[in-house]
Amino acid sequence: MPASILAGHPSWHSRLGPHGIYDTVLRWQRFALWMHDQGLDGLNQLTDDVLAAWADHMARQPGARRANVTxxxxALTRLWAFDSASPAPAGMAMPPWNRLGVDDFLPAQARAGRGENSTVLAALCDILACQPNDLIEVQVVNEEVRKTAGGETPGPLPAVRRTSIRRPEGL
Structure with a gap:
């Protein structure tokens, strides 16, 4: 495996299980169809510009999420690594995000005010192929909690309610 892949992001050189391999191959297939639409028919035609155009194409898809585009x-970094390590490499260019960092090739960050919890929720929705409303039941509770200037809460606190995440039907 090329040394540059081993120095990249840890997920780029991790071992894949059957589901990860299947997902990677489906991503390669989608890339191959895009290549065909661009009139490209070989890995040797994949330049920095072509790979950057693919990243831009994926980032501009409706509903594109950073985790999914990543x-x-x-997947393309893995393809480049396999090509580079093969006995007869086709000559695919090193993906520019491997050299320059991946952030510039991803869709914009989520709106301000959305924190780590929404990122985790978005990742769960990607994994389970569902919407947030499939996982969370929202209930409005009209109870006011008053705090003093010292941070102490006068009176009893509202009861703690544990949240359960339910799996969407069919999964």
């Missing part, structure tokens, strides 16, 4: 870019 998986597409990692």
């Amino acid at each position: 998986k597409d870019l990692v």
Whole structure:
């Protein structure tokens, strides 16, 4: 495996299980169809510009999420690593995100005010192929909690309610 892949993001050189391999091959297939639409028919035609155009194409898809586009870019990094390590490499160019960093090739960050919890929720929705409303039941509770200037809460606190995540039907 090329040394540059081993120095990249840890997920780019991790071992894949059957589901990860299947997902990677599906991403390669989608890339191959895009290549065909661009009139490209070999890995040797994949230049920095072509790979950057693919990343831009994926980032501009409706509903594109950073986590999902990252998986597409990692899949192409794996393809480049396999090509580079093969006995007869086709000559695929090193993906520019491997050299320059992946952030510039991803869709914009989520809106301000959305924190780590929404990122985790978005990742769960990607994995389970569902919507947030399939996982969370929202209930409005009209109870006011008053705090003093010292941070102490006068009176009893509202009861703690544990949240359960339910698996969407069919999964």
